Amino acid sequence: MKCLAMSFVAVMTLAGVRASDAAVRIKEDRGGRIGAYVDKYKGLRSSGEMVIIDGYCVSACTIVLGSVPPDKICVTSRAKLGFHAAWNPGSKGRQITDAEATQNLYSMYPSEVRRWIDQRGGLSPRMIFLSGRELATMYRPCHLDSRASSY
Known part of the structure; x- marks a missing residue:
């Protein structure tokens, strides 16, 4: 009976969470293949879910x-x-910069982010980081709640 009661509470709690209330938390995402992320975020965009960036997103x-x-x-x-x-993998594991893919990636970013990248010399093999106050001027701060799932 106790198990049934707990299940009922869980179902009722989930029923109260609307899709617009749902959130996805990005915490320690080191990236990967561009195409996979384009597909992943297309689905996220259409879901209408809130995205909380709460750590590395590189x-x-x-x-x-x-x-x-x-x-x-x-x-x-x-x-x-x-x-x-x-970049693409080259011989012996070397990273070979892909100019066309870099331009496609760059074009996906909002103009304010592109300006920030340009002020730092553009996209290169060297990683540049956007965080803290600079990031807070571009995106609003989160008011965290426990309903966010990791993505």
């Missing part, structure tokens, strides 16, 4: 900035975005 993860409407993104004080040029 490389292809940063595509979220151009994929999800800015009013659906918030940042915590721990948010740290890392940008670099796109």
